[in-house]
Amino acid sequence: MSDTVVNRAGSKRGAGLKIERIYTTAGVHPYDEVTWERRDVVQNNWKTGEVVFEQRGVEFPDFWSVNASTIVTTKYFRGAVGYENREWSLKQVIDRVVLTYTKAGK
Known part of the structure; x- marks a missing residue:
């Protein structure tokens, strides 16, 4: 374990x-600077063909693969599917993550 001396009272904020x-x-x-497109994300059960996840009209860069957009939509979009507050664009995910890091850094 190392010893760290912290002088918060007299410390000045650096240049950053x-x-x-x-x-x-x-x-x-x-x-x-990116071309965005709307696409539908639909996942089916590989055995039965039953739809297990569906979100239509999600927005991703046109160069993103279907697999990448499916993973982000199913794992990282916030909100319940089918409700108005559900995220529908990668832009919303990026904004949320950037805001979190920005707040933590202040």
Whole structure:
């Protein structure tokens, strides 16, 4: 175990972390640099063919695979399927995760 000395009363806030732009264009929202499409996610039981999950009209980048969009829709979208508050876009998932990290960093 290491000993750490913390002086919170006299400590000053540093310059912070500087993050340089790499993959985006200044003045353009990153979502606007991607082509988005609506698709239906339907999972069937492989034995019976019965539909075990269905969410229509979900939004993903056009270059995402069907498998990737199915995994995100079934595992990471929040809200109950069939209700208005259910997430329907990867944008909503990204915004939620980014907001969580932003709040934790403040």
